[in-house]
Amino acid sequence: MKVEYRRATEEDIEGIIELCNECFDENTPLAYAKKVFEETKQDDDQIYLVGVIDGKIIAHTKITIIPTIFEEMNTYAILNHVCVKEEYRRHNIGTSMLDEVTKICEQKNCKTIKLWSKNFRIPAHTCYKKYGFKADDATFFAKEIEE
Secondary structure, rough: OOOEEEOOHHHHHHHHHHHHHHHOOOOOHHHHHHHHHHOOOOOOOOOOEEEEEOHHHHHHHHEEEEOOOOOOOOOEEEEEEEEOOHHOOOOOOOHHHHHHHHHHHHHHOEEEEOOOOOOOOOOHHHHHHHOOOOOOOOOOOOOOOOO
């Protein structure tokens, strides 16, 4: 299967949202996604990567590059919404997308790639571990900010 990987454009947002809503059981409104994409598309450190077959988005991840002033931490990347359309899974598309991510992160001089993944995504965790990701001895904390 030949997958083309590229940075997302405005025309891709609907396909990304459909895929992520399907994979993560989310309900992100298209208008919201388009607004956020428009606000961040000029930021070269926020990369929406899509995998396309026959003009259809079948894979996606968001790469956020974070430069720091700390030598040990250096510049690193965080991935989220790593997903492959269900009928395309088990064809090494997740692995080939992580290869693309790694190339991008190397070009950005990242020292580390971190991955955020929900606990229920056990098959995805298997892919990440096979690729060389290791679970940190840290816990992801979240705090809701009330409006």
